[in-house]
Amino acid sequence: MTYVIDIYLEASESAESVVSTLIQHLRDRKRSISATRLGVGVGDAYEDGWSGYIFDSEGGNPTDGLMLEVFRDSGVMQRRFDLLRGEASDARFFEMNTVAVVTLSGAEVDWPLVGAIWQMFNVLWPSIVYDEVSGFDIDMSDTPSL
Numbered sequence: 001m002t003y004v005i006d007i008y009l010e011a012s013e014s015a016e017s018v019v020s021t022l023i024q025h026l027r028d029r030k031r032s033i034s035a036t037r038l039g040v041g042v043g044d045a046y047e048d049g050w051s052g053y054i055f056d057s058e059g060g061n062p063t064d065g066l067m068l069e070v071f072r073d074s075g076v077m078q079r080r081f082d083l084l085r086g087e088a089s090d091a092r093f094f095e096m097n098t099v100a101v102v103t104l105s106g107a108e109v110d111w112p113l114v115g116a117i118w119q120m121f122n123v124l125w126p127s128i129v130y131d132e133v134s135g136f137d138i139d140m141s142d143t144p145s146l
Contacts, residue, residue, distance in 0.1 A: 003104045004132065007118065008080075008096040009125040015051040015070040018098060018125075022068075023053075025120050033057055033113065038067075049073035055117070057110050066110060067103040068117065087135050093128050115140060 011018050023035050038052035052069040081094055100121060118140060121127050131138045
């Protein structure tokens with residue numbers, strides 16, 4: 001079973017730059033993480049609009065995963081706006097141009113790492129968080145062990 005958290009943000013940089021900035025700030029704050037880049041799509045335009053990594057705390061169980069995908073693509077965002085229009089109470093949602101999708105899987109989720117990623121997004125970019133259980137009302141305290 002997987003659990004997905006969407007973090008909507010307004011970023012001026014490419015998807016890859018968003019992830020690189022996030023990783024650097026996590027490491028600057030003494031988070032010992034490994035981040036393995038996923039394969040890239042076809043063409044430079046897709047590469048600029050998508051970036052994906054598998055994250056793990058150093059020494060973590062490699063079978064339990066935290067995947068982060070960042071989409072900075074107007075088509076992806078428009079589909080998200082259309083899908084969530086009835087749920088979004090914060091008008092800022094429709095000004096966001098990027099979505100970071102955190103997909104968690106496995107028996108033991110590294111919740112402290114999830115929390116660190118979530119907090120770092122909030123520090124670096126104005127963001128709005130969504131999940132399919134709580135919608136836009138999700139709070140870090142809604143997730144186990146955060």
